[in-house]
Amino acid sequence: MSLPELQGLLLTIITAATPLLFAALGELVTERSGVLNLGVEGMMAVGAVIGFIAGHVTGLSVVGVVASVVAGMAMAALFAVVTLVFVANQVASGLALTLFGLGLSGLIGDRYVSIPGLSLERIHIPGLTDIPLVGPLIFGEDPLVYVAVALAIAVSWFLFSTRAGLIVRATGDNHVSAHALGYDVIRVRFLAVIFGGACAGLAGGYLSIVYSTQWIPNMTAGRGWIAIALVVFGTWLPGRVVVGAVLFGAISILQLNAQGYGVSLPPQFLNALPYLTTVVVLVIISRNRTLLRVNTPACLGQAFVPDR
């Protein structure tokens, strides 16, 4: 493979991995606080359509990106109210959010299908970007890729080096004790869920503004579910989630790449790999009791109602 080809391949992989990374990081924080939000797909879809429309109407892709974040937060708020205030079953609520989000995005976006939209240009630093291979990869990505990397670092720092992050993790590991210590469990979880929604919305915005530069119904194509799998694949650690996102992004790209070289494997097998791998990883981390205890939020999915 020639250098420009390798470079192009890696750029494509990074672009494929970025929306997964955004959504997974958000869901990671949500799950760390003890809430399982299966509605990532719905939040992403709404983020994508709102982001696209906002960008299209104002003519500024930045506005689109911000709008997608806000849209994701709004959807997450709906979920948070139902599961945290009304103490509804998180699994069912997440599925309702997915359904509602997908349907709502289709309804809102009906008039905007297949209109060419704006895009975010890749940055170009004279001198640095032109370094062969490494240049475009590190210095020539679109701005949101850098945001994603920064977000991964920020989430990691937040969760493991700040007191607020400790509180979030405590809420996820033992909400009864956290409450006894005086922390407002509901509030912490609420904020974590909203953050998750912001990230999912951003992931959607990335899809419709950078990745595909248009809105099409069902364009999320299951990425929300992959993001959920990614969180587990990365054992709820941001660093591993980054690796997972790149891996999962790579699998789909490499399968297409292999075809270009004349290698033909049944595509269904390759497409199933991310999911099979996640199951394997799930099993491995469950077997190791220590690993499990250390990293899985113990109260994941459990409702919490503060009593007096």
Place this chain on the structure above:
Amino acid sequence: MNKLLVATTAACALALSAGMAGAAPLKACWVYVGPHNDGGYSQQHDIGRQAVAKALGDKVDASTYIENVPETDSERPIRELAQKGCQIIFTTSFGFMESTIKVAKDFPNVKFEHATGFMTAPNVSTYNIRWYEGRYVMGQIAAKVSKKGLAGYIVSFPIPEVIMGIDAFMLGAQSVNPNFKIKIVWVNSWFDPGKEGDAANVLINQGADILVQHTDSPAPMQAAEKAGIHAFGQSSDMSRFGPHAHLASLIDNWGPYYIKEVQAVLDGTWTSHQAWEGFKTGLVEVAPLQNMPDDVKAMAEDTIAKIKSGALHPFQGPIYKQSTGMPSKETEVVGPGQVIDDKTLLGLNWYVNGIDDKMPQ
């Protein structure tokens, strides 16, 4: 049966009560597999539908369609249209085939037309486009415009229609440059902008400077525009997605056919048939021709005219099947001057010589 009749009448009355006139204009209805505004395949059918409304005016009510019908669940929507008084129903995707036949059995007085299929009945026709004619022209353009002699071909599923397209494209390219090559990538979907875009980027990375697609989203065109190469669009005019990249789009022009068929029902002359039309009746266009030197444009228009008149057939021999060695009598399908017949084309499942990729099983 009586109960059914009463119930049907009641349902129709209720449904039509929302303001449809008494002496009913002919009701023509459509079933789409995707959104009516997908910018591709289904949208072209919808444009055809609108053409009927415009051309036949008051005589016809062409306002009804159901979109996003999954192929696994298509019987009910088709049946609903029949129940709601549609007199001719166009089911526009291959996957609707069995459902169309089933529903047609229960409504012998309703006419059905199924696109790209092969099952007929006394009240069911099939209709199809000779897309391969357009692909041949595109192949010729590609061979002229490409500097590297390599095109990237993005496809959905290995069904005969797609294989026909690949083979015709290759034959057209070979008529200009016998050493032209293509790389084929299967994305296993008719419409997946993310995947199509990825496939496009992969092919661009591997050196293709022309992109061809047999999928429905504008993603490959956009990728070509970004990378500064050329591409062909599919189903609808995709020039707005790639102002500098766009060479031509393979445009489905269903309007003339739809108008013809609905008029036939109005005249009482409709019969079941298997229509397979192309350049001659204007069902397919290779347009608009852009971003190419004038002599290439002239060549393309000339080829189109020749195919229209019948002077040239894309699948005219000698044609050899794909093989590892040199083309020979063993791999020859048709000799010089002979033409592959329609029946073989409809079941096509082999590549022509010159294509290096293996066909997926």
Place this chain on the structure above:
Amino acid sequence: MRIELIRRPQRSARMAVLSPLIAIALTVVAGFVIFAANGVDPVGALYVYFIEKLTAWWSIQDLIVKMTPLILIGVGLSLSYLSNTWNIGAEGQLAAGAIAGSVLPIYFPDWGGPLVVTLMLLMGILGGMAYGAIPALLKTRFGTNEILTSLMLVYVADLVLDWVARGPWRNPAGYNFPNSRQFSDNQLLPVIAGQHVTVATVIALVVAVAAWFLLGKTLTGFRIRVLGEAPRAGAFAGFSRNRMVLVAFLISGGLAGLAGICEVAGPLGQLRISVSPGYGFTAIIVAFLGRLNPLGVIVASFVLGLSYLGGEGIQSTYHLSDQIARVFQGMLLFFVLACDTMIFYRVRIVSTRRAPPPAAEAVRESA
């Protein structure tokens, strides 16, 4: 201002009945708003959405056909969820059942008749069970979270189905197009009413009643409910948690598999690259809507089936996007989930005042 939940001493029977009605009412109101906002006559649209499909025999048949897999899967899932085992992979188990049940007609195209069809159904059940056993065993052996494993396996099963129906099992006379050959009439489920209602509907209803009986009147049903509501009590009573996980997945997986083969040998008549428009996920909603009660599942299937058909009716009459069905379903589920809280909790809106007088504090403490 804050919303406070105070646990009721026992389930409010009144709210249990009112809750779904309130939820439906709220959904109708929200629907009114959505239709009006889209420039469509709200009353007419609501009529088309909810009522019109009930006015004709042919659409009632369609409703019944749509309800059947929802009832089958929903009943299985409600049993599973009652025992606190979260099988989210019914969609995958459905596909597995469809594949397993189609083996006979594909490999022995000349075999037919009631015995063969019964075998097909049994194989479908076994296929669903086997596939459902995977997340169950992963949970009992390794403690792996069954929500995530069963969900991931859905995609795997769908891809296997796609491969099988597009590849080795596709119709040899089908010009390389995907989907298997059409099954012959004696390889299909017999039609018992109208043109489309097959014996699968009867099976579904029987299963629902049987499940209701199982839950309410048998020891296994008791075990399921105890392990779900009070796991420690169940453990003390000697009910095996691990055994229950396996049983829950086998039952729900088997029923999903049955739904799969009934679709293939019924409305579809062949094995296709996709045999379900999401029944496995809709059934999760059905289970919740039916309050995890098998008889409630029948009612919930009715409501959700109607919402699917209504969505199509809206599309063909008002040309609104068909996505509206999903919006309705999502909204309905949200409302149901929110209203259900009131069965177990009293909702109180508390205004956050500053330092309340000590006397009032003491009174509140003792309330």
